[in-house]
Amino acid sequence: MSKYLIDKFLFTIDRDPELVERYRADPRGTVEWWEAERSRVILNCPAAERSTWPSLTADEREALATHDYVRLFELGAHNFLLLTLYIALFERDYSEPLAFQREFAAKLSHWSLPYPDIAT
């Protein structure tokens, strides 16, 4: 399990407009590329000084590759990162303000406290 790496994916995609569009259009391809090229780059270190160990589990990879935000919530993805990126991906497809956000909430309505632990 690597909640940290899920969060790192959400964080590094969300801050880059080109990657947001790429992840919207091709989620599986973007996750595969990111895992191979970006997942082990330490953000404040030169690219060559990368980590050797972080990996997504199969479950985590599949959730990211299928835009399955309910599963990502259940895996302990950080709620703010998850919401922010997924608004950027899908809000544009809804005509009413906040309609995507309300659908997001409704799809999680089977959850009550305690929510999945987001601590990394």
Place this chain on the structure above:
Amino acid sequence: MAKIAAVIASTHHPFYYRASTSTGADRPPFADEWVAKIEAFRETLTRANPDVLVMVGSDHFHQLWLDNMPQFLVGKAPYYDANYYNEEREFGLPRMFLPGDEELSSYLLRQGLDEGFDLAFSNELRVDHSITCPLITLRPSGDLPIVPVYTNIFAPPLPQPRRFVELGKAIRRMVEAWPSDKRVAIIGTGHLSLELGGPRQFGPHGPDPEFDRKAVSWIAAGDLDSVLAEVSLDSLWLPGNATHGFMDFMLMMGVAGENVKADYTDSLDLFHTMEAYFTWYPTEAS
């Protein structure tokens, strides 16, 4: 010594800028009331005539990241660029450029370390909407130098609520002892009950109106005993999964002082969160 011109605690709502500047069919029905309340709140800072602003907020995973996460951080830079692409994207927030007060930053870092707060620092900090929203509401010209103070209300493990209060009290003491003739306003923003990225988000009102009612009364009365007795890191999940931002209000209660009533209190029940605005005018002798 420096004078504390005002202590201000507020929610920060990233939708305010867009709501207040939109016109015609784009203007939401609650905008006029919101703007009127903000303009009245802004006057409480203007009237205090500050020279410099200490701004307490929290980075929302913009510059600070989980590979190196400070609990409390003070910016020390001559300038601060502000707001990020994803805040422009989601909230329509403008890019901003703000002057810093390096002398006060250095002073707070040195004194804070000597008082037992192991403050992190940043010499190149791009601040986000936790700092810019209160500037947009309270000082839209952004003309005054700032000292940003960031807290971690976001990435567990978090400091305990009492630590936020203690830091607030220390900031008050330190500013009052600052050898300067400047008038300092201390402004901090947080949240009442709030849910983001969870099943209770974006409801018809805040996720826990009862918590909001209690929180407003605690803050307005400076009731540190009650808030510290009732609020814990665990309990803050109950009103909503983003409610740990309330700890920045607790920090500001520490700045304002034990049982010191706010001189100005206002609130506004918006569609998914309650807005709340407080100002204290410390007396010269304090």
